[in-house]
Amino acid sequence: MKNKHLFSLIVLLLAAALALPAPLVHAKAGDTPLQAYVEALGPGWNMGNTFEASGDETSWGNPPVTKAFIEQLAAEGYKTIRLPITWRHRMGDAPDYAIDPAFMARIQEVVDWSLEAKMHVMINLHHDSNWIMNMASEHDEVMARFNAAWTQIAGHFKAYPDTLMFESVNEPRYSDDWSKDEPEYFTMLDELNVSFHSIVRSSGGNNGKRPLVLSTLTAAPTEARLLELSKTITKLQDKRLIATFHYYGYYPFSVNTAGTTTFDDTARQDLIQAFDRAYDIFTSKGIPVIVGEYGLLGFDKSLETVQHGEILKFFEYIGYYAREKKMPLLLWDNGQHFDRRTFKWVDEELHQVMVQGWKGRSSNAQSDSVYIKKDSTPQDTALELNLNGNVFKELLAGDKVLTEGTDYRLEGERLILTSELLKSLLTEEYGVNAVLTAKFSSGADWPIKLIRYDTPVLRSSQGPQGIYSLPVLFNGDSLATLEAVYTAGGNAGPDEWTPFKEYIRHFYPDYKTGEIKFTDDFWGGVKDGEMQLRMHFRSGEIVPYTITKEGFSIIGVSAEDALAGVAVQPAGQPSEAPEISAKPEESAVPALSPAGEEGGSSPGIGGSKLTMIIVVITGLVVLAAAGIYWGRRGKRKRGR
Numbered sequence: 001m002k003n004k005h006l007f008s009l010i011v012l013l014l015a016a017a018l019a020l021p022a023p024l025v026h027a028k029a030g031d032t033p034l035q036a037y038v039e040a041l042g043p044g045w046n047m048g049n050t051f052e053a054s055g056d057e058t059s060w061g062n063p064p065v066t067k068a069f070i071e072q073l074a075a076e077g078y079k080t081i082r083l084p085i086t087w088r089h090r091m092g093d094a095p096d097y098a099i100d101p102a103f104m105a106r107i108q109e110v111v112d113w114s115l116e117a118k119m120h121v122m123i124n125l126h127h128d129s130n131w132i133m134n135m136a137s138e139h140d141e142v143m144a145r146f147n148a149a150w151t152q153i154a155g156h157f158k159a160y161p162d163t164l165m166f167e168s169v170n171e172p173r174y175s176d177d178w179s180k181d182e183p184e185y186f187t188m189l190d191e192l193n194v195s196f197h198s199i200v201r202s203s204g205g206n207n208g209k210r211p212l213v214l215s216t217l218t219a220a221p222t223e224a225r226l227l228e229l230s231k232t233i234t235k236l237q238d239k240r241l242i243a244t245f246h247y248y249g250y251y252p253f254s255v256n257t258a259g260t261t262t263f264d265d266t267a268r269q270d271l272i273q274a275f276d277r278a279y280d281i282f283t284s285k286g287i288p289v290i291v292g293e294y295g296l297l298g299f300d301k302s303l304e305t306v307q308h309g310e311i312l313k314f315f316e317y318i319g320y321y322a323r324e325k326k327m328p329l330l331l332w333d334n335g336q337h338f339d340r341r342t343f344k345w346v347d348e349e350l351h352q353v354m355v356q357g358w359k360g361r362s363s364n365a366q367s368d369s370v371y372i373k374k375d376s377t378p379q380d381t382a383l384e385l386n387l388n389g390n391v392f393k394e395l396l397a398g399d400k401v402l403t404e405g406t407d408y409r410l411e412g413e414r415l416i417l418t419s420e421l422l423k424s425l426l427t428e429e430y431g432v433n434a435v436l437t438a439k440f441s442s443g444a445d446w447p448i449k450l451i452r453y454d455t456p457v458l459r460s461s462q463g464p465q466g467i468y469s470l471p472v473l474f475n476g477d478s479l480a481t482l483e484a485v486y487t488a489g490g491n492a493g494p495d496e497w498t499p500f501k502e503y504i505r506h507f508y509p510d511y512k513t514g515e516i517k518f519t520d521d522f523w524g525g526v527k528d529g530e531m532q533l534r535m536h537f538r539s540g541e542i543v544p545y546t547i548t549k550e551g552f553s554i555i556g557v558s559a560e561d562a563l564a565g566v567a568v569q570p571a572g573q574p575s576e577a578p579e580i581s582a583k584p585e586e587s588a589v590p591a592l593s594p595a596g597e598e599g600g601s602s603p604g605i606g607g608s609k610l611t612m613i614i615v616v617i618t619g620l621v622v623l624a625a626a627g628i629y630w631g632r633r634g635k636r637k638r639g640r
Helices: 002-019 033-039 067-075 101-116 139-156 183-201 223-236 251-255 265-281 308-324 348-356 419-425 520-524 559-564 609-618 620-632
Strands: 044-047 080-083 120-124 164-167 212-215 241-247 289-294 329-333 369-373 381-386 392-397 408-411 414-417 431-440 446-453 461-464 469-473 479-486 507-510 515-518 529-537 542-550 553-558
Touching: 044 289, 067 101, 080 101, 101 120, 101 139, 139 164, 139 183, 183 212, 183 223, 212 223, 212 289, 223 241, 223 265, 241 265, 251 265, 265 308, 289 308, 308 329, 308 348, 369 381, 461 469, 479 507, 542 559, 553 559
Parallel strands: 044 080, 044 329, 080 120, 120 164, 164 212, 212 241, 241 289, 289 329, 369 446
Antiparallel strands: 381 414, 392 431, 408 414, 431 446, 461 553, 469 515, 479 529, 507 515, 529 542, 542 553
């Protein structure tokens, strides 16, 4: 009898429990089908400077997209291709805002090639953010054009499989101030994304379930912008939505300014915190995240803005951490990484680091360069290794496997190059004397350059502002950064918040001609008066220099000449011809990309000596014209 009552009690309790409302439980990362879909998207690649170009697809310097290229990209292991597209100059006027049928057909062709190559595809409104930015003052016009664009795009591709994704708008913004948050900005972006969602979902075909990608304001991973996007996604109650942000690194490191020349702990923590915020706000709650663009902002000016070994460290770490946070990375490539004519990677070492990062980690060291000063006796030199879970296997000099104990030693995670090894490989020639290769149990190899150098020698010179340059005997060394302060006090030049100027945008070394050159951007931020410069070289040497600016007249005096009272020579007529035979670690002469719609002014690069002479002879009129030419040349686009 007792058992009967106990059974009845259990039945009643179970019934009561079943009648209670189910607790609200957020889906965990990886629990949703869409999360699995998103994790399969990596690695991804952006076809930059192509369909978002202001003219046709070749107007920013890249060749036409071919099926062969798409197939090669897939063969390289890429799973997703993002097609940045600007529609505005391919659309007609109100009220229809009709998209050019030929252009739509061309986009369809490239989408078809990509799907045939078993890749996922993402298409968007890209530099259309430039006119969407006017939404506050031109609300009805912006919304009408935006809605018309997505109505036509969604209708055209509605029968396509869900391996094709739509992204509402790239890096949406409502001000030229990329850091400014205003409530109305979030309100306008929410209105855009809600309208985009409604148009696509109601357009029929497969658009009812197609994955849709929504960006934060400016695609920035700040907490405020991530949270505001989360509000929109939560409101839409749609399990097929993906959040996206872009990551170009800790800003001072990314562009080489403010003295941040290495991927240090500050830069690493900036990356960690950005991905952690996105994970906590979205991924951990069942909303997948795609990093729609990544790279370094300095690449907009030159691949050599950031020192090569530090580039490798950044790419290694972001590949690892994004994988840890279940966020696929889509490389921003405007043509500077994978050559679309030769189908070759411009930087094979970087390519290998990225490839190895798809499944594991690569090891590296505190530096990829060892500087040994001329006339010094080489000593045992230690490099701290970052094994990242791997095991050191061997060290090579060229094809020769070096001997542990004789050529090098391992002490924990310290690699010690012996003095005997250095003596055997070094010569008296300036520059890179040898390249060692460290190999590990897994991941990419790590190069170590042995560099013979001497303290760089700066020469005094003078000349007009537009063509002034500073003659240098680099003596095998490489310029890392530059400080400029006024003798009377205060930071000199643009970006007055720091004495360190931005590499390439404000100054750059020309190792071929033996000069440090200054850009129009730099001179535009310099007041008349005397400046004290400190040139920081990658060997650790710091060399002072004094520049006086009076109107367009520039006089530069080296510390040695100032002490000796040596007369200053005009620019282009150094008191002693520079010795160009030295081989620096790398050439930092900008390799400018095809013209782009955004990215600001070019470095304002000075021309050859012949150009200097012509400018001086023909006067300020021609000088001004030259400034305009260089100001327009080489504009880059980074998806901003």
